[in-house]
Amino acid sequence: MVGWQAMNHADLDQLLILQEKDARIARLRKELAALPEQRTRLLRQMEAIKQKALDAKKEVAGLEKDIRDVEGTIENKRSYIGKMKTLQSNTRKNEEYQKCIQEVEKTEAAIDELENAELELMERLETAKESLAQKILKVQDSQKEMEEILARFDRTAETDKQLLDNLTAERADLAAAIPEDSLGEYERMTKSKGVPVIVPMDEKGHCGGCHMVVTDNARMKVLGGHETVYCDNCHRILH
Template sequence: MSHPLEPIFALQKKDRKLIKLLREIRDIPKRKSDIELQLSGSKKKLEMALDSKKHTEATLKEQELEVEALKERVTKYKNQQMDAETNEQYRAFVKEIGAVEDEIKVLEEKEIKLMEDLEAGKAIVAECEEKLSHEREGISDELEELDERQAYLEEKVGKMKADRNRMAAECDKQLLAKYMRILQNKKDMAIVLVEEGGHCGGCHMKLPPQVVNDARNPTKIVGCNFCGRIVYNPPYGG
C-alpha cells in the first residue's frame, strides 16, 4: 500500500525548487540597485563639480556686468570733464575717473582669476563625466547579465508551475490543503522525514516513539508535537 504522502512529498521537492527560484527572481532588483549604488559616489562628485562651475560662471557674469557699468561711468565722467569750466572741476573729474579705473583694474584681475577657475572647473567636470561614463560601462554588463538571468528564471518558473499544477492534481485534496497551509506558515517545508534517532527533520526535536511509528503507517497522518510539520517516515528512508 502506497503512502498518501508520497505524491505530496514529491510535490514539495518541486515547490522547494520553485521557492528558491522565486526568491532569486525577487532578489534581482535589489542586486541591480546595489550595483547601481556603486555610481552614487561619482554622481555626487559630478553634481558638486557642476554646481561649482555654475557658481563660478554666475560670479564671473556679475563681475563682467559690474565692470561694464564702471566703464560707462568712466565714459560719462570723461564727457563731463570736457565740459569742465574750471581747472578745479577738471581735476575733480580726473580724480573720479582714476578711482573708477582702479576699481575696474581690481575687478578685471578678479575676472582673470575667475576665468582660470572656470577653466579648471570645466576640466574637473569633464574628468567626472568620463569617470562616471567608464563606471557605467563597467556595470552595464553586470546589469545585462542580471536581466538575462531574470528572463531565464521567469521562463523556467513558468514551466515548473505548469508541471507543479499537474502534480498537485494527483494529490489528495485534503492533504494538499493541509500541506499548503503549513508550507505558507513555515516558508520552507511542510512535510519532513524522521531523522536518525527519531528526531523531527524540521525542528530536530526528539519525537515520541508512537509518532515515529505512526509516521510510517499509510493510514495515519501525524505531525511533529513541537513544530507542527507533517512527519513522514517511509520504509525506504525517503
C-alpha cells in the same frame, strides 16, 4: 493537529520529491518578484548620478554669469574713466581738474579689485568645469553599466519564467501520482507554513523546521519509520 489521520506515511517519499519542486518554485517566484524593486532601485541610483551632473552644470553656468557680470562692471568703470579723462583735458577749473584725477584713481583701484575677483572666479570655473567633465563621464559609464544590468535582469526573468513553467508542469505530474488525502494535507500545511513542511529530524532529536528538541515519544516513532509524526512545537512532519 487534525490532519495526522489523512497523511499516509507511505506517501512521504513522494511528497518529499514534490516538496523539493515546491521549494524551487517558491525560490524562483521570490526571485522574479524581487526584480521590479531591484530595477527601481537601479533607476533611482542613476537619477542621483544624473542629478549630480546637472548640479555641476548649474555651478559652471552660475560662475560664467558671475564672470560676465564682473566684466560688464569693469567695462562700465573703464568708460567712466574715459569720460573723466576727457573732462579733465577740457576743463579750465582747477577744482574740477583735481576732482577728475581723484575719480580716475579711485575707479582704477576699483577695477584692480574687480580684476582680482574675476581671476578668482576663473579659477573656480576651471575647477567646476573639471568636476562637470568627470560627472558627465560618470553618467556615461553608469548609463552603460545600468543598461547591462537591466538586460541581465531581463534574461534572468526570462530564464526564471521558463524554468518555472517546466517545474510547474513536473510538479503537476508528480502531484497527480500522489493519493488525494496525503496531497491535500500536504497542500493545506504548505499553505499555512510555506515549504518545507516535511523536515528531517537530526541525530540529537532536533526538528529541522523549528530546531526544538522533539519529545522522546515522537523521536522513537520517527526512528521506527512506520508512521507520520508531527513536531509538537511547529506541527511539521518529521522524517
